[in-house]
Amino acid sequence: MNLIFLGPPGVGKGTHAVRLAEELGIPQISTGDMLRAAMKAGTPLGVEARGYVDNGELVPDDIIIRMVKERLEQPDSQKGFIFDGFPRTVAQAEALEAFTRIDKVLDLEAADEVILRRLTGRRVCADCGSTFHTSVIGDLTVCPKCGGTLIQRKDDQPETIQHRLDVYHQQTEPLIAHYLKRGVLVKTDGGGGVDENYQGVKQALGLA
Numbered sequence: 216m217n218l219i220f221l222g223p224p225g226v227g228k229g230t231h232a233v234r235l236a237e238e239l240g241i242p243q244i245s246t247g248d249m250l251r252a253a254m255k256a257g258t259p260l261g262v263e264a265r266g267y268v269d270n271g272e273l274v275p276d277d278i279i280i281r282m283v284k285e286r287l288e289q290p291d292s293q294k295g296f297i298f299d300g301f302p303r304t305v306a307q308a309e310a311l312e313a314f315t316r317i318d319k320v321l322d323l324e325a326a327d328e329v330i331l332r333r334l335t336g337r338r339v340c341a342d343c344g345s346t347f348h349t350s351v352i353g354d355l356t357v358c359p360k361c362g363g364t365l366i367q368r369k370d371d372q373p374e375t376i377q378h379r380l381d382v383y384h385q386q387t388e389p390l391i392a393h394y395l396k397r398g399v400l401v402k403t404d405g406g407g408g409v410d411e412n413y414q415g416v417k418q419a420l421g422l423a
């Protein structure tokens with residue numbers, strides 16, 4: 216099954232995509248994670264991407280399309296995949312159509328106030344990449360899964376979150392109409408509790 220998870224920053228694309236990918240035995244492909252890994256490793260791609268990512272701007276389409284095309288050449292994606300945070304522009308969606316088939320696009324939705332609350336409380340493990348929320352883990356600084364250090368993403372500062380939301384509404388939201396026209400769009404609520412929303416994800420995709 217070739218899936219896309221679409222939705223604003225912090226709606227839960229990563230949280231639900233990781234869980235479902237594990238259940239289905241297919242890779243979760245997050246362009247955000249790939250860019251952060253390149254930034255951490257200091258590769259030429261990472262150096263180029265840093266300014267965009269830290270400021271909540273989209274990385275140019277040609278860089279992202281090249282990166283995704285290379286990723287899809289790896290054998291694990293032959294049995295299916297979940298794209299998390301890609302495509303983010305109509306140009307990226309059109310480029311993708313030239314090199315793979317998409318079965319379903321899941322649009323997760325939540326109000327901007329919910330997003331702001333979630334992202335300011337998000338903590339990420341610098342070692343294993345797991346995501347937590349201060350409403351659950353309090354002021355813990357050590358990862359409960361691997362013992363690594365929990366950090367706050369640079370783009371999770373309130374003013375950058377607001378900018379990312381504006382960028383989402385202007386540049387990514389048009390994809391909803393794009394995929395509706397292609398007859399592959401399904402929607403579910405991303406504004407509730409994690410387990411409740413995950414059930415909605417599976418129902419929307421016909422997997423529950």
Ligand code: AP5
Pocket residue numbers: 222223224225226227228229230231245246247248250267268269271272273274275279299300301302303304307333334336337338346347348370379405406407408409410412
């Ligand atoms: P990326 O890493 O993709 O960030 P994003 O889309 O802004 O998404 P997030 O990771 O912030 O949120 P999410 O929806 O995955 O939510 P999560 O599950 O973590 O991109 C970062 C940057 O990279 C972009 O700004 C851009 O610069 C660049 N980039 C990436 N892809 C690109 C592309 N295709 N083109 C151009 N540039 C690109 O959940 C959030 C928090 O909420 C967690 O703490 C979670 O525990 C908590 N939570 C509470 N309740 C729930 C619930 N019900 N469901 C899920 N999580 C919940």
